[in-house]
Amino acid sequence: MQFVDEASIIVEAGKGGNGCLSFRREKYVPKGGPDGGDGGHGGSVYLIGDDALNTLIDFKYQRFYKAQNGQPGQGRQMSGRAGEDLHVKVPVGTTVIDEDTLEVIADVTEIGQVVPVAQGGRRGLGNIHFKSSTNRAPRRTTPGTEGERRNLRLEMKVMADVGLLGMPNAGKSTLIRAVSAAKPKVANYPFTTLVPNLGVVKLGPHEHFVMADIPGLIEGASDGAGLGLRFLKHLTRTRLLFHVVDVAPFDESDPVAAARAIAHELGEFSPALAELPRWLVLNKLDLLPEAEREAAAEAIVQRLGWEGPVFRVSAISGDGTDALVQAAHRWLTEQRRLENEDEEAAALAREMRRRMEDEAVARTEARLGRKRRRDDEDDVDDDDDDYDVEVEYVQ
Numbered sequence: 001m002q003f004v005d006e007a008s009i010i011v012e013a014g015k016g017g018n019g020c021l022s023f024r025r026e027k028y029v030p031k032g033g034p035d036g037g038d039g040g041h042g043g044s045v046y047l048i049g050d051d052a053l054n055t056l057i058d059f060k061y062q063r064f065y066k067a068q069n070g071q072p073g074q075g076r077q078m079s080g081r082a083g084e085d086l087h088v089k090v091p092v093g094t095t096v097i098d099e100d101t102l103e104v105i106a107d108v109t110e111i112g113q114v115v116p117v118a119q120g121g122r123r124g125l126g127n128i129h130f131k132s133s134t135n136r137a138p139r140r141t142t143p144g145t146e147g148e149r150r151n152l153r154l155e156m157k158v159m160a161d162v163g164l165l166g167m168p169n170a171g172k173s174t175l176i177r178a179v180s181a182a183k184p185k186v187a188n189y190p191f192t193t194l195v196p197n198l199g200v201v202k203l204g205p206h207e208h209f210v211m212a213d214i215p216g217l218i219e220g221a222s223d224g225a226g227l228g229l230r231f232l233k234h235l236t237r238t239r240l241l242f243h244v245v246d247v248a249p250f251d252e253s254d255p256v257a258a259a260r261a262i263a264h265e266l267g268e269f270s271p272a273l274a275e276l277p278r279w280l281v282l283n284k285l286d287l288l289p290e291a292e293r294e295a296a297a298e299a300i301v302q303r304l305g306w307e308g309p310v311f312r313v314s315a316i317s318g319d320g321t322d323a324l325v326q327a328a329h330r331w332l333t334e335q336r337r338l339e340n341e342d343e344e345a346a347a348l349a350r351e352m353r354r355r356m357e358d359e360a361v362a363r364t365e366a367r368l369g370r371k372r373r374r375d376d377e378d379d380v381d382d383d384d385d386d387y388d389v390e391v392e393y394v395q
């Protein structure tokens with residue numbers, strides 16, 4: 001299935017039914033008076049989180065969603081039937097943005113979470129509501145109101161515990177293949193990974209965590225270079241980052257410079273994301289002579305001034321990967337325990353996630369704003385005299 005993490009849709013709630021103008025007409029009941037019923041309320045549109053979905057591809061083919069209109073009222077004080085609400089399933093991890101105002105409407109982060117996105121129109125009133133002592137035969141009704149219509153942008157972020165970060169061809173896809181059942185494409189050229197891949201790392205019964213591999217980053221990724229800006233947002237759902245560094249690049253580039261470039265892009269995209277716990281994973285050590293591996297790894301650590309956890313692995317052979325995932329599982333388990341038992345730790349974690357989400361949304365809003373300005377400029381250009389011609393008639 002094609003991976004689609006962004007989509008634009010139109011939602012429209014149902015119109016309220018009109019009120020009825022009617023008078024009671026029965027044998028032996030002269031001047032029965034007004035008996036027009038009310039219309040039914042229009043149906044509303046809701047989004048609901050569904051863990052069975054992992055892409056927004058359905059919204060590429062169906063972009064318009066409309067709830068049912070309310071039925072008009074009838075005589076004998078009978079109200080019209082209310083329109084049925086429309087529930088649209090979206091993947092868990094979807095952010096909902098109003099494209100016209102760039103307002104974030106909601107963030108669907110839980111299975112079964114229901115988010116109202118378009119309010120149904122109100123019902124119209126029948127003429128029975130307008131009778132009085134001075135107006136025994138009112139001919140006044142009210143129409144139902146129109147349902148709300150909105151242009152929405154859906155952006156999905158994968159739900160994972162650990163995110164892989166690094167330059168193209170650093171070995172992230174090979175690493176996730178080595179520790180999970182995920183089978184992303186692997187090749188000896190950059191940008192073989194074009195979409196995020198999720199893998200479940202199983203360590204035993206009821207012991208597992210989810211790892212996310214995103215396309216490799218390049219310098220300028222936070223400003224939209226390469227695939228970075230589109231996919232960096234997926235890391236905002238994670239708790240821990242593995243910074244994968246190729247210790248023996250095929251182009252003989254400097255691993256330290258590459259690692260610093262990635263750290264810079266991370267901070268430019270989201271300062272909160274840059275504060276997320278990050279472990280250094282030195283990969284492809286098997287490409288170096290065994291006698292040189294430790295010295296090469298130590299040199300990278302010292303030049304980076306790295307003070308966090310460091311793991312030396314060879315993803316293709318699996319060396320060191322078991323220790324890496326075991327340590328990650330212990331860290332995640334302890335983190336969850338702390339958040340469950342310590343309210344202050346839980347509050348700090350929630351605040352960190354909120355900051356990352358806000359900064360990712362701000363990036364999205366800026367990108368949409370730039371796109372809107374470009375579209376407006378194109379419209380202005382179309383109004384110029386570029387296509388106007390003067391016709392000279394020769395007699």
